[in-house]
Amino acid sequence: WIIYAGIQFRPTGYKTLGMIFIPGFWILCILASAFISWIRKESNEVAPLVVAVVGVSILWVFLSPPHQGHGEASRRSACKNNLKMVGLALQNYHDVYSAFPSQASGEPPMSWRVALLPYMDQAPLFREYDQSADWNAAVNQPVAKRRIDNLMCPAVPREIQEGEYPYTAYVVPVGPNVGWQSQRAFSDKEFEDGVSNTIAVMEACGQQIPWAEPRDLPVPGTAIGMNLPGREPHRSEGIMSAYHRGGSHLLLFDGAVRFFHEDVDPAIVEALLTPNGGEVVIEF
Template identity: 25%
Template structure:
């Protein structure tokens, strides 16, 4: 006999499985959209960072009437070209600090800038090593300002297998454009002092020298996985093919630590050896973890997303200051920059 109440319904196993399957399909459909939205947000932040770097360079040039050098000084015990032969060959005059440090006041990082000891005999990265005994100097090298970090960069910000284990230098997602010439010219003047781009060792470009036009000359580009030894990108440090200085000799988004593809030589590279004796192919390429290309800041502070498929001639043209179409050797492209245009502070 019925008690007058309706029996309680329940899902059968088949119904439950169908519901789970439907939920799974919906998640599968929505997940790419969510991931795309997140990447769009990260890319937008990266573009904003690049914009800030472009404006910082423009403001620096407005105050100083010149751009910062890619690296402040010459190498120790090396004379490749003027003006290095005019620079005292002492550990107080030569070092490895990058020009990014000079931009700190224009990125609301005045405190870090003051701690770096600019112009003093214990300035960071001078070969004399005096700065290593100053906690505030070391703190700059171990800092990682947000302006130098692309949210899409998967690196942890620590320079992997750094040769000096007493320091923990931090890396950046961005590097200066030094020109067309890359690892093919390893150890020679065309990379350090006579490259085609805006940022070299010691030399401070003036905007009047950029006859290709500021809007057509790339100043800063992305670097992916700058924590890797063969792709190291310490933002306070300037070093050809690696820290803070890259070239367009290899294509955009050339894989880090690579010179071969499909068993054949594909990219130009030189060899970097870490403190454990492990060797890496260093190709000095710009790269990004954004899909399909990378973000660059130009001389007029506008920002562009360059695609992987960019023509090599066009890509190289962006890495020149006075070469017209971007073709030609570094010495041909920059012959007007020699002589009285060199400047050492």
């Protein structure tokens, strides 16, 4: 299972500093020149002081590092809160049915994300979904093309184009030896390793999975790594990928959300994927 490459997933679409610096610099120079000319007409004594102040201000603006920390921290916090909402919806679903939903239930299969809609303040939207039709059938397209903010990461720079299916940031591992099963509901009582040591949902923006599609990440079959390179811009083939600086989030079955750094040992991720592996994960 352990396939890892330490190559960072670098999505495109960001403006470079130079695109902002060059026109901004000349605009400030023109404004400063006009202001200094006016001051010189008013008082020859004030002019040198104004020149010094303007010069220092320009240097301070353009030599200071860009202040992106607050926006990035806000987006990361919002993403974490989204996963907490997903975790709460899973717990509420379990309280009602004494089991978590299957990864894809019914025929045709319906995604677990659709099954959670009533527990994410989206009950009317869930009632619009026709469970007798495919997720992308004409009757379900108005639902599948609806943007569900709690299933999206606000750090994703790519805008949804008209007519597209919105991609979710949150996917689940599915397979015979992980928590999620296809076409079978499961209870937290089945987790011998405990719900606090088993991954429920992972952030995987680079997989580009429409939120209503009953598709997630097969394990084995998906590389156990973070921000691995993809075949196209905004794509990553790893089991976790995000636009946050340095790592991505994951949700455990107890509702806790953790931020994993890019240099996390893949063996830790592998251990947390199995609900009954018996691995001892001391710190993560």
